[in-house]
Amino acid sequence: MRDVAALAGVSLKTVSRVVNNEEGVSEILVDRVQSAAEKLRYRHNLAASNLRRGQRTKSVALLVQDLSNDFSAALLRAIDDTVRDRDVVVFSASLDEEADRERKLVANFIARRVDGLLLMPASPSQAYLQSEMAAGFAVVIVDRIPHDLSTDYVVVDNVEGANKATTHLIAHGHRRIAFISDDLTIDTARARRDGYYQALRDADLSIDETLIYSARTVEAASAVVTELMASATPPTAIFTARNTATMGAVSALRKLGLQNTIALIGFDEIRMADLLDPGISIVAQDPGRIGREAARMLIERLDGSQDHHHGIILPTTLLARGSGEIRPTSNEA
């Protein structure tokens, strides 16, 4: 910038004025500065500008479990779309449920002075964010309920959704319904299990702990289903509480030739679910909507809203496509 000023024969401040499109610089000088900037390939330094101005960095960070998961990818896309109007850019990273990584990344992003954080927490407690928030840092928790932290969040009604799925299976005559979720240390997984329990209780069915499994990956879920089906008393229906689990279950059932025998409902949409045979019944959430709402809440905070923190609980939709409507075979009923 100094060089540009020298080449254009003006002061630093005048160059700054031109760069920022400020009023009060004669056209002749504007031209001279611009061509000098061009010649020297001058590039404005946003970091220095932000430093001086003490302003927002116009950047936010999104931390999710796994960016390659459809749900998280859709979330990211929706968030990026929502903040784009305001010229805000998005950092993102995968946590793989490692609390350490969350802490490290959050510290890094705070050092970078991002304006806000959208977090699908891997940590059991987010109390460590309290002091940051007190200092004006905006945080919105997505897909999970915040723990030990009073902040905005956006989730779906996991208990209700899981209840709906389980009740649906019960209504179709099932009494032995397996539950496969992500690790139960995860809030969302527990909520879905609670919904499952609730539905069983409401139907006066006993809870069989041997039907409760957790599996992080598609392969793990597939192995669980294979094992379950080989047991002495296999379930007649499966409720998979996560998209990867659903994919694993579909794959395993098909391999066993049981896709038309064992009922299956999954939580969270999977691609091509309606094109499989049978179609896979799903309790769907709308990741785009979750992302948009979360980004909107974050933006409101950045705009200075001091409203009381609140959570948005979005509804789920049961999509009956066939797999969830399979009835138990006679000898199992």
Place this chain on the structure above:
Amino acid sequence: MRDVAALAGVSLKTVSRVVNNEEGVSEILVDRVQSAAEKLRYRHNLAASNLRRGQRTKSVALLVQDLSNDFSAALLRAIDDTVRDRDVVVFSASLDEEADRERKLVANFIARRVDGLLLMPASPSQAYLQSEMAAGFAVVIVDRIPHDLSTDYVVVDNVEGANKATTHLIAHGHRRIAFISDDLTIDTARARRDGYYQALRDADLSIDETLIYSARTVEAASAVVTELMASATPPTAIFTARNTATMGAVSALRKLGLQNTIALIGFDEIRMADLLDPGISIVAQDPGRIGREAARMLIERLDGSQDHHHGIILPTTLLARGSGEIRPTSNEA
């Protein structure tokens, strides 16, 4: 920082030393500074540090067509994983094939002084990056061939992959093979069409322009297939040159009840492809590998490599799962 120094009763520089874990500060002072920092909730400002040090910002940007597409999401994940060791964070954004957006975002990221750019270009020419690169900015083009720019890039062998798919269909007796790709202004789409043409020519089949379509979205592709099948002389096979096109074709064929009649091969993997009936034959690329290679190349440049720029052309794999092995019905042959 000033406040921390005051509270600890030391100079600014000493605080800086403690923050940066530099040698030569007595333990007593280290403790005093740390507890002062704690008390004041001091957070190191990376932007200011980078400004003073004139160093790398340890951030890179990834610009792709659509972050919610499986391919791009897998790319992002692989890149994030690769650069994480070095404590580098990743910005990402979707371009939706809008060249303007690419230019704007690149300018923004340069102003933010990201160390490097991973770009799936939407622009027809990337010449505008030449001067940035001359100034030491690292650029790697992914999934497409750079235009008017000498730089590193990572692509798959699109011509060969498309040729392989088309040849496979021809070998199964097809002579009327439809081609559905992304917009043909896109380099990669053109390369795949070229591979398709090449295979037809090699088999002495004429090229029928009425069988060439482009469709950006799943819905558009579905509509194209529906239209094609309603025509007087429908194809007996379809080659979809993009994952969204494949999804659209699968959906349309199934709706028409033609999934076991019309052969289909897609370029780029789709989820659950092997679980559909018939399984969907795919010319697969490995997005994780593409991302890792691209990130690796970028890192090498950041480490100062001045090697001649070069492109990596990764192979594709034909996965025969059923849909691509359907033979034309007798009256069509």
Place this chain on the structure above:
DNA sequence: AAATGTTTGGACAACGATGTCAAAATCTAC
């Protein structure tokens, strides 16, 4: 022609951090 108003341009300090270099404090050895 003097007084007033309106643009336009520039000097300077500051944002938060750190490299340089010299001063102060501590230690060693005779």
Place this chain on the structure above:
DNA sequence: GTAGATTTTGACATCGTTGTCCAAACATTT
């Protein structure tokens, strides 16, 4: 106890910008 070596500490300038405030240049009015 003192010269010399060594460890700790701090003053200052600087990275690239921009807000503040004043000065110069020019136009307008009476």
